[in-house]
Amino acid sequence: MPTSKLITENDAVELHPKQFVQWLRDVAPYVHTFHNKTFVIACAGELIENGGLEDLVFDISLLKAMGMRIVFIPGARPQIEAQLALRQIPSEFVNGIRVTNAATLEAVKEACGALRLSVEAAFSQGLPNTPMAGSSIHVVSGNFITAKPVGVLDGVDYQHAGVVRKVNREAIETQLNAGQIVLLSPLGFSPTGEVFNLLTPDLASAVASQIHADKLIILSHEDVLDEHGEPIQALDIRQAETLETHLPVENFLRQSLSAACDAVNAGVPRAHIVPAKLDGGVLLELFQHDGVGCMITQNSLESLREATAEDLGGILQLIAPLEQDGTLVPRGREKLEAELPFFSVLEYDGIILGCAALYPFKEDHMGEMACFSIDPSMQGMGLGERMMAHIENRARREGMKELFVLTTRTAHWFIKRGFMPATVNDLPDNRQKIYNWQRKSQIFIKKL
Ligand SMILES: CC(C)(COP(=O)(O)OP(=O)(O)OC[C@H]1O[C@@H](n2cnc3c(N)ncnc32)[C@H](O)[C@@H]1OP(=O)(O)O)[C@@H](O)C(=O)NCCC(=O)NCCS
Incomplete structure (x- = not known):
C-alpha cells in the first residue's frame, strides 16, 4: 500500500513567489493545449517495484484535474517474476514474449490483480496536505481488450501469451467521457473466455491507435541514448526502428520503441518514451519545452x-x-x-x-x-x-x-x-x- 506524502511548509518556500508565478504562467499554454486531449500512459513494472507508483498517481491525477483524458496501463514484469519465484516456476521468454503455460498464467493473474488493487488504492487517497487532497478520482477497469493467442511460432507454443485483437473503443470512450481514468492490465480476453498475457507496450500502442489518442507515453526504466550514451530527445520512425534493432528482443525499451513506432504509424501524432526513474518525468516531458524524454514522430528529421x-x-x-x-x-x-x-x-x-x-x-x-x-x-x-x-x-x-x-x-x-x-x-x-x-x-x- 502506498503511504501518503505530506506537503510541508519547507517544500512550499523552496520556490521564490516570483519564480512560482512565472512558472505557473509558463505552464498555462500547455494546459490549454492539452485540455480534453487523450493520453495513454504506460509504465514499466520496475517503476512500481522501485516505489514510484504514488508519485506517478499524483501526477496522473494532476493531469486529470487539468482536463486530460487518461488511460493508464501499469506493466507487471517484475511483479510476475516475483510471483513465479514464489511458486518456483521458471520464467521463460522466447523472442521477447513470455511463454505462458497454465501455471505461469496463474502467476500473471495474481501479479496483475494485486497491482490493479494497489493502483486503485493509490488513486483513492485524499488526505489533507497531500497532492491528492480534494481529489475525487474514479478509476475504471474492465474487459475492454479482446486478445488472441500468439500461437505456435517456429515450433514454440506460446500458450496463454496473446496479442491484441480488438480494443473496445466505444466502451473506453464512454468511461473517459464520464470523467473516469481507464486502468488496463496487460491482459486480454478471448470470446471463448480465455485470458491472455499481453506485452504492456504492445497493449498501450494498440489502445492509443484505436482510441485515436493524442499521445502515447511510455515510462521506461531504460533511457533512449545515442552511441555516446547521450539522451536522444527526438527520433523519427526510421531512426527509432534502427535504434530498436540494437537492443535485445526481451528489452522493455526495445518493445517500447517498437510500440511507439506502431502507434505513430497508425496515426497517433506523438509518442514519448520518458525516464521512469525521474520523479515527475511525465510532467517534465509535457510541460517543459525541452522535455526529458524522447519524442517519436512520423516526420523524418533525417533531413x-x-x-x-x-x-x-x-x-x-x-x-x-x-x-x-x-x-x-x-x-x-x-x-x-x-x-x-x-x-x-x-x-x-x-x-x-x-x-x-x-x-x-x-x-x-x-x-x-x-x-x-x-x-x-x-x-x-x-x-x-x-x-x-x-x-x-x-x-x-x-x-x-x-x-x-x-x-x-x-x-x-x-x-x-x-x-x-x-x-x-x-x-x-x-x-x-x-x-x-x-x-x-x-x-x-x-x-x-
Ligand atoms: C524565427 C524563425 C527561425 C522561427 O522558425 P519557425 O519554424 O517559424 O518556428 P516555430 O514554428 O518553431 O515557431 C513558430 C512560433 O514562433 C513565432 N515567431 C515567429 N517569428 C517570431 C519572432 N520574430 N518573434 C517572436 N515570435 C516569433 C510564431 O508566431 C509562432 O508562434 P506560435 O507557436 O505561438 O504560433 C523564423 O520565423 C524565421 O526564419 N524568421 C526570420 C529569420 C529570423 O528572425 N531569424 C532569427 C535571427 S536571430
Whole structure:
C-alpha cells in the first residue's frame, strides 16, 4: 500500500513567489493545449517495484484535474517474476514474449490483480496536505481488450501469451467521457473466455491507435541514448526502428520503441518514451519545452543535418531576403563558404528549408547560434524548434555549456524557448571584441 506524502511548509518556500508565478504562467499554454486531449500512459513494472507508483498517481491525477483524458496501463514484469519465484516456476521468454503455460498464467493473474488493487488504492487517497487532497478520482477497469493467442511460432507454443485483437473503443470512450481514468492490465480476453498475457507496450500502442489518442507515453526504466550514451530527445520512425534493432528482443525499451513506432504509424501524432526513474518525468516531458524524454514522430528529421558544400546555393537563396531586410547580418558567398562547417540545414526533397550556424567559443565552453532562418512558406510549423533542438544537441556534443544568440527582431521567440536576457559582458571575450554597437542586437543566453 502506498503511504501518503505530506506537503510541508519547507517544500512550499523552496520556490521564490516570483519564480512560482512565472512558472505557473509558463505552464498555462500547455494546459490549454492539452485540455480534453487523450493520453495513454504506460509504465514499466520496475517503476512500481522501485516505489514510484504514488508519485506517478499524483501526477496522473494532476493531469486529470487539468482536463486530460487518461488511460493508464501499469506493466507487471517484475511483479510476475516475483510471483513465479514464489511458486518456483521458471520464467521463460522466447523472442521477447513470455511463454505462458497454465501455471505461469496463474502467476500473471495474481501479479496483475494485486497491482490493479494497489493502483486503485493509490488513486483513492485524499488526505489533507497531500497532492491528492480534494481529489475525487474514479478509476475504471474492465474487459475492454479482446486478445488472441500468439500461437505456435517456429515450433514454440506460446500458450496463454496473446496479442491484441480488438480494443473496445466505444466502451473506453464512454468511461473517459464520464470523467473516469481507464486502468488496463496487460491482459486480454478471448470470446471463448480465455485470458491472455499481453506485452504492456504492445497493449498501450494498440489502445492509443484505436482510441485515436493524442499521445502515447511510455515510462521506461531504460533511457533512449545515442552511441555516446547521450539522451536522444527526438527520433523519427526510421531512426527509432534502427535504434530498436540494437537492443535485445526481451528489452522493455526495445518493445517500447517498437510500440511507439506502431502507434505513430497508425496515426497517433506523438509518442514519448520518458525516464521512469525521474520523479515527475511525465510532467517534465509535457510541460517543459525541452522535455526529458524522447519524442517519436512520423516526420523524418533525417533531413536535419550538418551542411555540406552542396548546400551552399540553397542557404544563400534562403537567407538572401533576410540579409536584404536587415534581419540577418550579410555574409557574402565567400564567408559563407568558409563557415559552412559550422552550419546545419533542414532539407526536404532537395530543397533547403532552414539553416542555422553554431560558432564555437571553445575556451569559454560557449557557442553562438546565428544565421537562424526557416523558409517563410514553412514557418510556424515547428521547424524552427526542431532546428534549435538540433543545434543544442550539436553544442552539447561539442562540449558547450551555454548557447547564446544576438537578435534584433526575434527576442520573444528565444525567450519563449528558455533563453535569458544577457549583456555584452556575458559574451566570450573574443565575441565582445566584434560586437556591433550600431546594430544594438539584444543578447540571450541559454544554459545547456
Ligand atoms: C524565427 C524563425 C527561425 C522561427 O522558425 P519557425 O519554424 O517559424 O518556428 P516555430 O514554428 O518553431 O515557431 C513558430 C512560433 O514562433 C513565432 N515567431 C515567429 N517569428 C517570431 C519572432 N520574430 N518573434 C517572436 N515570435 C516569433 C510564431 O508566431 C509562432 O508562434 P506560435 O507557436 O505561438 O504560433 C523564423 O520565423 C524565421 O526564419 N524568421 C526570420 C529569420 C529570423 O528572425 N531569424 C532569427 C535571427 S536571430
